[in-house]
Structure formats: C-alpha cells, structure tokens
Amino acid sequence: MTGPIPLSGRQPKAVRSALHVLEEVVAAGPGVTAKEISESLAMPQATTYRILNLLVAEEYLVRLPDLSGFALGRRAARLALPATTVLNTAARAVVDHMRAQTRWAVHVAWFAAGQISLIDPDPDHPAPDASQLARFPYAFALGRLLLAEQADWRALVRDVRPFTARTVTSESELDRTLKAVARDGLARQCGEFREDRGCIAVPIRGPRDGRLVAGIALAGPTARIAEPNEEIIKLLRDHAARLAPLLA
Known part of the structure; x- marks a missing residue:
C-alpha cells in the first residue's frame, strides 16, 4: 500500500500563501483584483497570479463575468459550515x-x-x-x-x-x-x-x-x-x- 505523499520544504509555504489569498478575497469582497491582493499581501504579482489561477481552476475562486476581479467559488462556500437556526x-x-x-x-x-x-x-x-x-x-x-x-x-x-x-x-x-x-x-x-x-x-x-x-x-x-x-x-x-x- 502506498503511503502518504511527503511534503517538500516549499509546499507548506505555498499552501499558506493560497490560504492568505482566499482570506484576502473574503475580506475585500467580490471584485477584488489581482493587483489589490498582491499589494495587500506584499506578495509578488507573479506568485499572486499563479495562486489565483490555481484557485480558479479548483473552483475555490471565480473570475467575475466582466473579468474585473475575483469572488469566492462553489468549493470555498463548502469550507464554512452553514449556520443552523430555529425560529424564536x-x-x-x-x-x-x-x-x-x-x-x-x-x-x-x-x-x-x-x-x-x-x-x-x-x-x-x-x-x-x-x-x-x-x-x-x-x-x-x-x-x-x-x-x-x-x-x-x-x-x-x-x-x-x-x-x-x-x-x-x-x-x-x-x-x-x-x-x-x-x-x-x-x-x-x-x-x-x-x-x-x-x-x-x-x-x-x-x-x-x-x-x-x-x-x-x-x-x-x-x-x-x-x-x-x-x-x-x-x-x-x-x-x-x-x-x-x-x-x-
């Protein structure tokens, strides 16, 4: 049986960077641009674009129809448990x-x-x-x-x-x-x-x-x-x- 794939030294940093980008989209709201994310996180633009493209491909983010910015995607919504409530x-x-x-x-x-x-x-x-x-x-x-x-x-x-x-x-x-x-x-x-x-x-x-x-x-x-x-x-x-x- 094949064991778990070991993480390389660079992978944890890449995962953290992707999570930071997701957090920034949540904080900034729909329509935030790659440039705004890059500046807010002090992250190189090339790295920001690479992460954004990956998150879009995996459906954690979506590009807005007019290509003006990004918003949370279908899979990102699943990361949060829906709040349960009952009528008072x-x-x-x-x-x-x-x-x-x-x-x-x-x-x-x-x-x-x-x-x-x-x-x-x-x-x-x-x-x-x-x-x-x-x-x-x-x-x-x-x-x-x-x-x-x-x-x-x-x-x-x-x-x-x-x-x-x-x-x-x-x-x-x-x-x-x-x-x-x-x-x-x-x-x-x-x-x-x-x-x-x-x-x-x-x-x-x-x-x-x-x-x-x-x-x-x-x-x-x-x-x-x-x-x-x-x-x-x-x-x-x-x-x-x-x-x-x-x-x-």
Missing part, C-alpha cells in the same frame, strides 16, 4: 399567522455562507427536499433569492439540469431571471421542479445593513402560482418585513 417564539408567531392567512404551503429558508437551509418547512404541506434545494437552487424560488445575491451565480451552481419541460437551464435565460429577481425582490418558479407545483418567494433582509438572511415562500399549484397574485405577494412582503428584525 416571536418569529414562529409571524409564520403561524402567515399560514393561517392562506391555504398554501409556507416555507422559511435561511441563507449563510452561500448556502441555503430549509429551517421551517410547512408541517401540513409537502416541502422541497433539502438536499435538492441546496444542490439545484436555480429550480426553486427560494434558491433564486440566494443566487440573485451573488456576484456570479455560477459559483454556487455545479450542475444545471432540466427537471421538467419548463425548467430554465440556459445561462442567458437564468441571467435574465436572476437579474429580475434582484430588481424586483421577488422570485417565482412555475412547474420547473415538479410539473404540478410552483412557488413565490421574497427575501428577508437585515433592517440595518440590508443583508440577505432568509427567505419566505408560498408554494401551491402551478396554475395558481402563475397568476399575478398581487394580494398574495403583498401578504408575503408584509410578513417578511415583520420577520426581518426577528431573524437578522
């Missing part, structure tokens, strides 16, 4: 009130470290499978809230596949869809994961910094979800606003 008593009362106002399913999701967790699925209605929601966020309204927040949504999506004839899978169409979500503060999908089901979701943001912390969704029959549903959307937004100070 006040938040539970708001969600229960929402459920009492409609016969549709009401689900609440939590967003942390580029990941999505279903923290309060409706106990009286079928809920999305948690693993599928996390793996294929583009096919769910709650997942689209998360993707619309990213500098490059491709960093969080490893596998794009159709689940029904309605599933949006082309990059250009997903780009348009997610830009509309970011603009309107509203995500919708009609029969894209299951032919007979759809959902509408709105974000829950921190009152002070506007940070996306959670989302609340209504799920129901596809035909009903496709309707304008102005009253339902207002109901969602009102309850999201009430939840914001309780979850931020």
Whole structure:
C-alpha cells in the first residue's frame, strides 16, 4: 500500500500563501483584483497570479463575468459550515399567522455562507427536499433569492439540469431571471421542479445593513402560482418585513 505523499520544504509555504489569498478575497469582497491582493499581501504579482489561477481552476475562486476581479467559488462556500437556526417564539408567531392567512404551503429558508437551509418547512404541506434545494437552487424560488445575491451565480451552481419541460437551464435565460429577481425582490418558479407545483418567494433582509438572511415562500399549484397574485405577494412582503428584525 502506498503511503502518504511527503511534503517538500516549499509546499507548506505555498499552501499558506493560497490560504492568505482566499482570506484576502473574503475580506475585500467580490471584485477584488489581482493587483489589490498582491499589494495587500506584499506578495509578488507573479506568485499572486499563479495562486489565483490555481484557485480558479479548483473552483475555490471565480473570475467575475466582466473579468474585473475575483469572488469566492462553489468549493470555498463548502469550507464554512452553514449556520443552523430555529425560529424564536416571536418569529414562529409571524409564520403561524402567515399560514393561517392562506391555504398554501409556507416555507422559511435561511441563507449563510452561500448556502441555503430549509429551517421551517410547512408541517401540513409537502416541502422541497433539502438536499435538492441546496444542490439545484436555480429550480426553486427560494434558491433564486440566494443566487440573485451573488456576484456570479455560477459559483454556487455545479450542475444545471432540466427537471421538467419548463425548467430554465440556459445561462442567458437564468441571467435574465436572476437579474429580475434582484430588481424586483421577488422570485417565482412555475412547474420547473415538479410539473404540478410552483412557488413565490421574497427575501428577508437585515433592517440595518440590508443583508440577505432568509427567505419566505408560498408554494401551491402551478396554475395558481402563475397568476399575478398581487394580494398574495403583498401578504408575503408584509410578513417578511415583520420577520426581518426577528431573524437578522
């Protein structure tokens, strides 16, 4: 049996340098440039570029679509454990009130470290499978809230596949869809994961910094979800606003 590959004298330093570059991207935020990283870390530009190219190839970083800088990639998001949370008593009362106002399913999701967790699925209605929601966020309204927040949504999506004839899978169409979500503060999908089901979701943001912390969704029959549903959307937004100070 082959034993572990020994590290050379230079490899630990290279690993530390790569970790420093990752930390700098986290600290600086999406769009930080190679030059800025090099200057901040007092690292030779040639070394910085070499490390950045390696981290992009391994999907720990991504280049932004306009090539203006770098952002965390899919694999970097997996390095952080998602924060687990439960609804406190006040938040539970708001969600229960929402459920009492409609016969549709009401689900609440939590967003942390580029990941999505279903923290309060409706106990009286079928809920999305948690693993599928996390793996294929583009096919769910709650997942689209998360993707619309990213500098490059491709960093969080490893596998794009159709689940029904309605599933949006082309990059250009997903780009348009997610830009509309970011603009309107509203995500919708009609029969894209299951032919007979759809959902509408709105974000829950921190009152002070506007940070996306959670989302609340209504799920129901596809035909009903496709309707304008102005009253339902207002109901969602009102309850999201009430939840914001309780979850931020």
